[in-house]
Amino acid sequence: MSRSTRAPNATPTIGFVATADNLGALARNVTRATDRGFDVLVAVDSSVGEHEVAFIELLAPDRVSLVTVEADVHPFVALSDAASVAESRLLVYQPTESLLDGLDEVPSADRNGSAAGVAPPRPIEPRQSVAEEHPPSELTTSDEPPEQLSLAAIPAYNEANTIDEVVRGVSQYVDEVLVVDDGSTDDTAAVARAAGATVVEHGRNRGYGGALNTAFAQARDCDATTLVTLDADGQHRAADVPALVQCQEQTDAPVVVGSRFVEGATCNAPLYRRFGIGVVNVLTNLSMGVVRRDSWVTDTQSGFRAYDRRAIESLAADDAIGDAMSASTDILHHAHHYNYDIEETPIDVEYDVEDASSINPISHGWTLVSNILQTVERERPMTVLGLPGLFGATVGLMLGYLLLVRFLTSGQLPVGLAVLSVSFTLSGLFACLTGIVLHSLNSLLAPVRDDLDRQ
Numbered sequence: 001m002s003r004s005t006r007a008p009n010a011t012p013t014i015g016f017v018a019t020a021d022n023l024g025a026l027a028r029n030v031t032r033a034t035d036r037g038f039d040v041l042v043a044v045d046s047s048v049g050e051h052e053v054a055f056i057e058l059l060a061p062d063r064v065s066l067v068t069v070e071a072d073v074h075p076f077v078a079l080s081d082a083a084s085v086a087e088s089r090l091l092v093y094q095p096t097e098s099l100l101d102g103l104d105e106v107p108s109a110d111r112n113g114s115a116a117g118v119a120p121p122r123p124i125e126p127r128q129s130v131a132e133e134h135p136p137s138e139l140t141t142s143d144e145p146p147e148q149l150s151l152a153a154i155p156a157y158n159e160a161n162t163i164d165e166v167v168r169g170v171s172q173y174v175d176e177v178l179v180v181d182d183g184s185t186d187d188t189a190a191v192a193r194a195a196g197a198t199v200v201e202h203g204r205n206r207g208y209g210g211a212l213n214t215a216f217a218q219a220r221d222c223d224a225t226t227l228v229t230l231d232a233d234g235q236h237r238a239a240d241v242p243a244l245v246q247c248q249e250q251t252d253a254p255v256v257v258g259s260r261f262v263e264g265a266t267c268n269a270p271l272y273r274r275f276g277i278g279v280v281n282v283l284t285n286l287s288m289g290v291v292r293r294d295s296w297v298t299d300t301q302s303g304f305r306a307y308d309r310r311a312i313e314s315l316a317a318d319d320a321i322g323d324a325m326s327a328s329t330d331i332l333h334h335a336h337h338y339n340y341d342i343e344e345t346p347i348d349v350e351y352d353v354e355d356a357s358s359i360n361p362i363s364h365g366w367t368l369v370s371n372i373l374q375t376v377e378r379e380r381p382m383t384v385l386g387l388p389g390l391f392g393a394t395v396g397l398m399l400g401y402l403l404l405v406r407f408l409t410s411g412q413l414p415v416g417l418a419v420l421s422v423s424f425t426l427s428g429l430f431a432c433l434t435g436i437v438l439h440s441l442n443s444l445l446a447p448v449r450d451d452l453d454r455q
Contacts, residue, residue, distance in 0.1 A: 012089040015079040020047040034060040043067040043075040150174040151224040155211030156232035160186040167195035169238030180211040209327025216316040227307045236304045240347045244306040253343040254311035258304030264346035288336045389431025396425030
């Protein structure tokens with residue numbers, strides 16, 4: 001991620017390099033980009049024939065400009081020169097099948113050339129900025145990731161009062177700091193930039209999970225080998241970052257959770273909050289099928305976590321990570337689905353900070369519990385529906401037997417008992433049938449989901 005401070009234009013220009021091997025994907029992505037209001041620069045490789053060049057020109061004559069690449073000039077440099085002449089911010093993409101599928105509106109660009117909510121794999125400034133950090137001879141199209149790149153991502157919403165200290169604190173322990181400004185109405189983005197962070201701004205408030213999804217995408221596309229997420233309100237201590245990274249290096253766990261409740265941790269959370277987190281912890285672990293308490297994740301709602309490259313890539317591709325606060329739980333279910341090891345390390349959390357989270361704990365807790373129940377119903381229908389349904393049907397049959405005995409001995413039919421018997425029996429049978437159908441569908445669709453995961 002670039003640390004250039006040059007002010008960007010509102011709408012960037014999309015750049016592609018056309019070769020004889022990528023014309024199909026190039027045509028699709030040029031069409032997507034122009035349909036969404038972007039101007040496009042195409043550097044034409046020498047392997048592309050005249051007919052193909054004419055085809056590219058016809059894709060969108062008013063939006064597409066061809067860039068001639070001299071024999072001794074790198075295509076990226078040629079694109080950067082063309083963007084400099086037009087005084088436009090440039091985003092260079094490698095054409096793929098679905099590169100621009102996530103773009104649904106013309107976004108504003110942030111200071112490193114990234115479009116809001118979009119994570120281009122190779123953001124490039126116009127030539128003046130490129131020369132400052134990457135001389136032309138050093139530009140490369142290699143997709144090989146760097147040996148190590150640690151990135152700290154901070155979801156932020158109206159945190160102008162605290163983001164400066166958080167950014168400056170965590171920057172001592174990582175290579176890059178990313179702040180995802182989730183539609184703030186204050187100066188969060190400006191303060192974060194001044195503190196040295198790269199900032200991606202959402203045009204609207206998408207929620208904590210939406211900010212995390214953007215962070216995963218950015219980490220994937222800048223080839224980060226370690227991603228550490230922490231809160232913007234100052235409750236998490238930046239000095240704990242090395243402990244999370246060290247734990248990950250020692251255990252090789254794709255996900256490391258900074259826990260407030262393991263030995264060695266300190267946390268001054270109010271009693272009611274501890275109780276609520278405890279309830280959510282129990283439900284979350286049981287929903288993942290973890291019964292043994294010594295195998296539980298003790299702090300399922302901690303936002304202070306470290307992810308390795310494996311987890312970054314799979315999380316960035318997972319559409320099931322929700323936009324709300326329940327994303328913390330969604331991520332744990334994702335890790336469980338992929339059989340990722342989850343390790344925990346003690347952290348210090350301070351709740352007595354200025355501008356701490358003002359989310360209503362009751363509504364927050366209800367959202368989390370509802371999400372957990374929905375997840376369990378989807379993933380384990382026989383547990384949620386089948387077993388309770390079997391129990392209900394059994395109770396209904398027992399009541400029916402008692403009803404029959406009373407009718408035979410007294411000749412009278414207790415109406416109330418009859419209603420209860422029929423209600424329990426029908427409800428139980430319906431729940432059992434629904435659980436069986438959902439379980440069968442899960443079994444049938446499992447190979448399809450596995451194929452999609454491998455892709």
